Structure formats: structure tokens, C-alpha cells
Amino acid sequence: MLVLLPPSETKIDGGSGPPLRLEALSHPALDAVRETLVDELVELAADPAACRAALGLSPAQHTEIARNAALWTSPTIPALQRYTGVLYDALDVRSLRGAAAARAAARLAVGSALFGLLRASDPVPAYRLSAGSALPGGGTLAARWKPVLEPELAAVAEQELVVDLRSGSYVALGRVPGAVTVNVLAERPDGTRSVVSHFNKAHKGRLARVLAGSRAEPSDAAGVAAIARRAGMRVERRDRSLEIIVPA
Template sequence: MRILLSPSETKSVGGAGAPLDLAALSLPSLTDTRQKVADALVSVCTEDSVQAQQALGLSDALADEVTLDAQLWTSPTAPALTRYTGVLYDALDQASFTKATRARAESRLWIGSALFGLVAAGDPIPHYRLSAGTKLPGLGTLRATWREALTGAVAPWSDEVVLDLRSGGYHQLGPVPGAVTVDVVTEYPDGSRKVVSHFSKHHKGLLARTLANSRAELADLGAVVRVARRAGHVIERTSDTVLTMVTEP
């Protein structure tokens, strides 16, 4: 099973790993596209910090992110699972993983990225700032840049259960045919339901934690639903490619 997560705008800084080596990342067919995007990002951040700040949509308070992006090739790396922070990753709580659960998590968890397309949880990456909706000078939209390469890279996963928890922008960078998505809704006492927006990240993080840590094989969607329900999640199988996660108000 593979579980695809959204990245986060917030990321840890620093790390103990050697500088970025694209050849060390999973899905090597993406190396050329990763190189192209990374070069475009470093170029604008090195040559014109004002243009870079505008392109990245950064406020003056976050202007230092431009400097960090300019240092992309020389800054230290850390495993992707520890690099990303924020609501989803707080719920995932990777710091509490045991050696065994971390090994399972690293074999199942993948994280979408505007810079790298998709990385495995254990892939060594530096701090960076780049979101799916950014248009870098000389490169065009990231959706157009990534879509063909990324969809092709994950084509071999067609026989596996893929749970795609990425948000819309990262899903559009490279849809995975046949992947299962999860809708998060709140059910009220009168039986009405409302789609959860911001806190969807929290609930998806909890679900990802349950599935990533499970010792079950998770070879089919039925097994995914059973494991999630045993852990206390209210999950409905809406279709063969959609699950609905029901939460309380």
C-alpha cells in the first residue's frame, strides 16, 4: 500500500544529512524534471530576490525563505517525514514512531512536492519554499511541468492500493489513476453533514498514522477500511475509489 500526503508550507530548518543529491531520491525517472524545477527556483532566488518573493507569494516577514531557497544545493538535508511540519504532520506524530512503525511508515508514506514531484518518507531533502500554484520565471506552471512526468512515474503502482490524501493543487500536479481519495465530513446531531476544510488535514493525518503503523498487509481497500474502523475512525466506502471519513462537530 502507498499513502500520498500533501506537503506543508512550514518546514523544519537544518538537518544532519549531506546536501541535496537528486540521484538519492526515490522515483529516479523524475530526476530531470526535479533538476529543471530546482534550477529555476535557485536562479530566481539568487538573481532577483524581489521577483522571487513576488513569485513565491511571500510576505516581507517571510523574505528569508528566498535566501534559504537560494541555498538549496548547499543546505543540509533531513528525511522528508521530519522535514514537513504543520497540522497534518502534528497529527501523524512521526516523532512517536518506534523503530518498527517507522520502517512500516517509510515503506508506505509518500509526500507530494512542488519541487520534487513526490518523495518517499525517508528521502533526504533540504528546507525549501515552493507551492503547487507557483509560476517560476522561465518555467511556466508547475502543473504543466510535472503532470506527464509524475503520472508516468507512478504508473507501475496500478496494481497496488494507493490512498491519495493530497490536496487539490498537489493532486493536479500528477493524478494517480485508480487511486482512492478520502472526503472528510462532519456529521451533526440532526444527521446533516458538512465537508471539513482546514481540519481535514488533521483527520487525514490521524488516518495516515493508523494505516502507516498497521502491521496488516493492507493489500485491498477492504483491509484498509477494516484497519481504520478498528482504530476508531468512522469510515464509509462511498465507491471503489472514494472513502468518506465522518467526524463529530
């Protein structure tokens, strides 16, 4: 099973690993697009005004531009340690120990606007690029990634079940055939439901933690739902789609 996470806008600085080397990343079929995008971001960082416009940054976010300027030279850390924010706080992968930590390292991956697909231990620098960014090089990120990322994801899906927790903009970079998808719904006392927005990431992070650490190896959506239910989550299944039900 592979649990495919969305990235986060927030990332920790620094690291103890060597500077970015694309050959150190998994899925080398993605390296050509990775290299092009890294070069574009480094070049774009030399023009702060253009960089802010392309990446949707405010004048106060100058540190994000500095991060991109140093993409080839700044230190790296494993991908799962780089990302922060609500989902990653709920996942809390650093607290996993022993066999659970080993399973998490093998099962967790991140869909990235800059790197396409990252495995948990792939060493990456801090960066700023989201799926909706419009770089001056031309073409949307979806148009650039889809031709190479979708075949790579399809190859992964042939080998193992994929639970896709990415948001819509990252799904657009490359879809996974046959993936189990997850929605979070809030249920009111009268039984009506609505899509959860604010705490959506937290609930997906908790699900990712449960799946990452489980000894079970599900082969379909029913198996994924069973793991979540054993952990106390309320889950309903709609074919290959799961709905996590939480109180409104």
C-alpha cells in the same frame, strides 16, 4: 500499500545530511524536472521582489527566499522529518517505534511541487514552492510535472494500493489511477453533513498514522476502511472513496 501525503508550507530548518544530491532520491525518472526547478528557484532567489511575487510571499518571509537560494548547498534530512504542520503533527511519525516505524518508512510518501514524489527517507533541504506557484520559467507546475509524474505514479499503482491524501492542487500535478481517496465530513446533530476545512489535515494525519503502523496489508478501499474502523474512526465507503465522519 503506499500512503501519499501532501507536503506542508512549513518545514524545519537545518539538518545533518549532506547537500542535495538528486541521485540520492527515489524515482530517478523525475530528476530532470527536479534539477530544472531547483536551478530556477536558486536563480529566482537572487531577485527578492520577483521571488516574492512568484511564490506568494510577504516581505517578512525573507527566510523562505534564503532557503531557496541555498538549495544546492544547505543540509538535508529525510523528507518525513522535514515537513511540519497540522497533518504532520497528527501523524507524529517520530513517535513510532519498532515494526510500526519500519512500516511507516516503507509506506509513507510525499507529493512535492519541487521533487514530484518523495519516499519517507529521501534526503531533502528546506525549500519553498507550492503547487500553485507560477515560476518565470514558463508553464504551470502541473504542465511540467504531469508528463513525467503521472507515468511514475501509475507504475507505483501497478505494484501496490495507493491511498491518496493529497489536496486538489497536488493531485493536479499527477493523478494516480485506481487510488483510494479520502474526504473528511462534519456531521451535525440533525444528520446533515459538510466538508471539513480547518481540521481536514489533522484527521488525514491521524488516518495516515493508523495506516502506516498497521500490520494489515489492504488491497482495496474496503480493507483501508476496516483498518481505520479498528482504530476507532468512523468511516464510510463510496467505491474507491472513503469519507471520515466527525462531529460538527
